Structure formats: C-alpha cells, structure tokens
Amino acid sequence: MKSEIKSAIIVGIIVVITIAAIGTYFSSLDMPKPVSTPIQSNIQTINKTAQTNDNPLTQTTTNTPTLPPIDESHNLKAPDLVGISGYINTTPEDLKNAMKNKVVLYDFWTYSCINCIRTLPYITAWNEKYADKGLLIIGVHSPEFEFEKDISNVKDAVQKFGIKYPVVLDSDHQTWAAFSNQYWPREYLTDYQGYIRHDHIGEGNYDETEKVIQQLLDERNKHLGLNILADQALVNIPEHQFSNSQTSELYFGYAFAEGRNYLGNSEGFNPGQIVTYSLPAQQNRDDYYLEGKWQNLADSMKLVSDNGKIVLTYFAKSVHIVAANNSTLQILLDGNSIKPEDSGDDVNDTIVHTSENRLYNIVSTSQAGSHTLTILAKPGFQIYTFTFG
Numbered sequence: 001m002k003s004e005i006k007s008a009i010i011v012g013i014i015v016v017i018t019i020a021a022i023g024t025y026f027s028s029l030d031m032p033k034p035v036s037t038p039i040q041s042n043i044q045t046i047n048k049t050a051q052t053n054d055n056p057l058t059q060t061t062t063n064t065p066t067l068p069p070i071d072e073s074h075n076l077k078a079p080d081l082v083g084i085s086g087y088i089n090t091t092p093e094d095l096k097n098a099m100k101n102k103v104v105l106y107d108f109w110t111y112s113c114i115n116c117i118r119t120l121p122y123i124t125a126w127n128e129k130y131a132d133k134g135l136l137i138i139g140v141h142s143p144e145f146e147f148e149k150d151i152s153n154v155k156d157a158v159q160k161f162g163i164k165y166p167v168v169l170d171s172d173h174q175t176w177a178a179f180s181n182q183y184w185p186r187e188y189l190t191d192y193q194g195y196i197r198h199d200h201i202g203e204g205n206y207d208e209t210e211k212v213i214q215q216l217l218d219e220r221n222k223h224l225g226l227n228i229l230a231d232q233a234l235v236n237i238p239e240h241q242f243s244n245s246q247t248s249e250l251y252f253g254y255a256f257a258e259g260r261n262y263l264g265n266s267e268g269f270n271p272g273q274i275v276t277y278s279l280p281a282q283q284n285r286d287d288y289y290l291e292g293k294w295q296n297l298a299d300s301m302k303l304v305s306d307n308g309k310i311v312l313t314y315f316a317k318s319v320h321i322v323a324a325n326n327s328t329l330q331i332l333l334d335g336n337s338i339k340p341e342d343s344g345d346d347v348n349d350t351i352v353h354t355s356e357n358r359l360y361n362i363v364s365t366s367q368a369g370s371h372t373l374t375i376l377a378k379p380g381f382q383i384y385t386f387t388f389g
Contacts, residue, residue, distance in 0.1 A: 070219070075195035078106070078188065081140070083174025086151040088158050090166035095138070098166070101224060102136040103216040106188040108170075108181050110144045111157035112322045112359045114387040115203050116185040118240050120161045122206045123187075125235045126213060127165045133230050134192070134217050139167035142176040144184065145299050145384055147324060147357040156356070189213065192220035203240060210234050240389060243368035247286050247314040250386040253299035264289045270296050274304055279311060285370070288312040288386065292377075300324070302382040310375040316388035318344065319363035319373060323354045327381035331362055332374035338363065354381065 087095065107123055109116035127137045139158075143149050149171040158167055170176055179188065189198035189212055198212040217230040250262045254269040263269060264287030265277045277290035292308030294301045302325075329352040331338045337350045344361035346352050352362055363373060 070191070070193065070223070072191075072193065072195045075191075075197060078104070078190045078194050078196050079175070079178035081138075081168055081170075081175050082178055083170065083172050084168045085149075085171040086154075086169035088151070088155055088167040088169075089164060090168075095166050095168070098136055099138075101134075101192050101220070103134055103192055103213065103220055104190045104194075105135065105137045105213070106140055106179070106190070107137060108140045108142055108176065108179070108184060108186040108188075110142060110148050110184055111154060111161075112148060112357075112384075113144065113184045114320050114359060114389060117161070117359065118203055118389075119185050119187075120163070121237050122210075122235060124162055124164070125237065126210065129235065130213060130217060130230060131165070133228055134220050134226075135213060137165040139163060139165060140170050140175055141167055142170040142173050142181070142184070145322070145357075150357075153357060157358070189216060191216050192224070206237070206239065207234050242389075243316065246316045246368065247386075247388050249388070250286075250288055250312070252288075252301040252383050252385065254296055255298040262287050271298070272296060276305075279309070283311065283313060285313045285315070297382075300382050300384045303327075303377050303379055306379060308377045308379075308381065310377065310383070311372065312386065313370065313372045314386075314388065315368065315370045317365055317368040318361065318389040320344070320359050320361050320387045320389070321375075322359050322384040322387070324357040324382040324384070325354065325380045327354045328352070328378045329354065329362075329381065330376040332376070333363065334372050335374070341366070359387070 081095075084092075090098070105123070105126070107119070109119070111117075123137060123139075126135065131137075141148070141154055147153060149169070151169060154167065154169060168175070183201045185202065187198075187200045187209060188196050189209070191197050197216060198209065200209055211234070214230045214232060217228075220226075221228045221230075248260075251257055251260060252263075254271045257263065257269060261269070264280070264284060266280065267275050267277050274293055274295045276293050279289050279291045283289055289311045290301070290308070291311075292303060293305035294308065295304050331343070331347055331350050331352060333339070333342055338347060340349075342363060342365050343350070344364045346360040347362055352360060354360060362375075363371070365371070
C-alpha cells in the first residue's frame with residue numbers, strides 16, 4: 001500500500017475517534033446530578049440545629065419568618081436599678097440574668113402602705129400565671145418611713161404577703177428618682193427590649209394592666225420565635241371599692257405635715273419637742289386630736305406620758321394605723337367599746353397589741369360611714385399615719 005493511502009487512513013481514524021470523544025463529553029453535560037439521600041439530609045439538619053444550640057432562644061427560630069422591628073422611637077428605655085441596698089428572693093447576678101429578653105413589671109411599693117398592700121394579690125397572681133411565659137416582676141421597695149429600710153422587716157412582709165418574685169431595697173430612693181417616680185404604688189411595664197410601654201399610678205385598672213402584659217408577652221414570643229401563648233383569661237379578684245367622701249391619709253410626723261396638716265390641737269407641731277396636748281371642746285371631721293404628752297418626731301408622734309388619747313371623726317369603711325413599739329391600745333367607736341363585728345383584723349376583744357413596725361387594721365365596718373374613733377394608748381406607743389379604706 002502506498003504511503004499516501006496509509007497516511008489518509010490514519011488521519012481518518014484519528015478524526016473518527018476525536019468526534020466520538022467530543023460527543024461523549026457533551027452528552028454527559030445533560031445527565032442529572034445525584035440527589036442527597038434522606039440520611040444525608042438529616043445529617044445536614046442536625047448540623048444546622050447544633051450550630052444554633054448555643055443560644056436557647058434560637059432553638060425554635062429555624063423556620064420563623066423575619067418580623068419587622070418594633071418602632072420604639074416614642075418609648076423611653078427603663079433606667080437601671082441603682083442604689084440597691086439589699087436583695088430578697090434573688091441575687092444581683094441572678095436578677096441581671098433573669099431580666100434578659102423578659103417583659104418586666106417594676107412595682108414600686110412599701111410594705112406599710114395600705115394602697116400597696118391591696119395591689120399585691122393581683123401582682124402575686126400575675127407572677128404565678130405569667131412567670132413561665134416570659135414575665136419578670138421586680139418589687140422595688142422604696143420606703144416611706146425609716147423602719148421600712150430594715151431588710152428584716154421587709155423580709156417578714158415579703159413572707160407574709162406570699163411574694164415569690166425578686167424584691168430589691170431602694171432604701172435611698174435612687175431607683176425611685178431614676179424613674180422620676182412620686183407615688184406608691186406605681187407599676188411600669190417594659191417590653192422584652194427594655195422600653196416602657198405602660199405606666200399605672202395607684203390602685204385599680206387591673207384588667208387594663210393585665211391585657212398589656214398579655215400583649216407584650218405575645219409580642220416578645222413572636223419576635224423571639226418562641227411557641228408560647230399567654231392565657232387570655234384575666235385574674236378574677238374583686239377590687240376595693242372607694243367611697244366618694246372618704247377621709248384622706250393623715251400623717252403624724254411634722255416633716256410629713258407640710259401642706260397636709262390635720263393635727264387639730266391648738267398646740268400644733270413643735271419639732272423635736274415633747275408637747276402636752278389637751279382635747280378642745282370643738283372638733284372637726286378629718287382632723288385628729290391628741291391628749292397627753294407626745295414627742296414630736298419627723299415621721300411620727302410618740303407617747304411619753306402614762307396615758308394618752310387620740311380622737312378622730314372620719315368617713316370610711318375601714319381604718320388602719322401605721323405604728324411601732326410595744327404598747328397596748330384600747331379601741332372605742334362612737335364612744336363605746338368597739339363591737340366584734342366592727343373590729344379590724346388586729347383587734348382582739350377591743351384591744352390591739354402593737355409590737356412589729358407595720359400597718360394595723362383596727363376598724364372594719366360593713367359599709368362606709370361617719371364615725372368617731374378613740375384610741376386609748378399606753379407609754380411608748382408610736383404612730384405614723386391613719387389610712388382608710
């Protein structure tokens with residue numbers, strides 16, 4: 001065979017082989033790619049979940065849609081707790097950790113305040129109901145009187161009223177000032193980002209406050225991707241009913257009497273002095289009158305004579321006193337020994353024994369009305385206020 005023919009055959013074979021190789025290559029581009037098996041998919045999901053387990057709040061957020069941020073431009077950030085002198089039911093570190101990503105109810109209270117005491121059944125019920133749903137209640141104990149700064153007294157009150165949430169002692173009113181507060185009781189509610197969303201002064205409107213708690217908890221749980229729903233039912237506790245002409249709180253300390261002086265005796269206040277008081281023939285409703293020798297103190301009056309008397313004509317259903325020291329009181333109502341059906345919780349057969357520094361309930365009639373209360377006291381008796389209900 002001639003060399004030219006051989007060369008042509010060889011070139012032809014090379015061309016055929018080259019064309020076949022190119023065809024094979026392009027046909028492979030159209031083949032489907034392999035799919036992960038179910039086992040491989042599960043491994044990928046497990047690995048992805050494992051990467052989120054460092055933060056418990058992200059464990060249920062893998063498939064949560066992104067929500068728009070909350071507009072907080074018109075809300076104030078809650079200030080820090082400052083000047084705290086003591087902690088009950090918590091520690092500084094535990095409280096700091098507990099506050100993270102929580103809806104927080106700050107309750108400003110003091111344990112001898114009747115208005116504060118009447119709010120506590122609602123607040124303790126909310127703690128029981130919502131603590132595991134994202135609500136943290138902090139009782140900010142800001143004292144009105146010096147004895148309320150004693151942590152042992154506050155601990156006794158916390159136990160008495162069944163308070164299980166954290167309580168901090170704001171004994172110098174530094175946190176009170178940071179919140180620009182002026183009232184007992186007062187509740188501030190913050191959302192989970194720490195912005196104040198609700199502010200309520202005094203008693204009442206419990207349903208309104210609880211509805212805001214539910215709203216903020218639902219908002220929190222949605223934004224954090226938590227599958228938690230707050231019970232939409234409301235705590236059912238009867239509210240205290242006030243009378244229209246109820247006597248206002250009456251103070252015995254000269255430092256508290258400015259602008260609200262209800263001491264009816266002509267002798268008046270004499271700061272730091274022991275004054276002998278006599279009952280006048282004419283007495284006015286809602287003024288209190290003293291008999292005997294009483295030491296005038298900044299926040300109270302203290303009986304120093306062998307016997308003493310307080311007379312008050314008032315309008316209310318119940319009467320309370322904030323008192324201190326060991327003493328024995330005899331209670332008269334409208335000139336007679338008080339009847340069992342009109343006696344307060346701290347009266348036993350017309351007698352009240354004071355020992356602890358606290359609020360004492362001495363009159364509890366079936367309905368509001370005008371009465372004259374007489375307290376016959378023994379030496380050492382110290383009284384801070386009359387309060388009414």
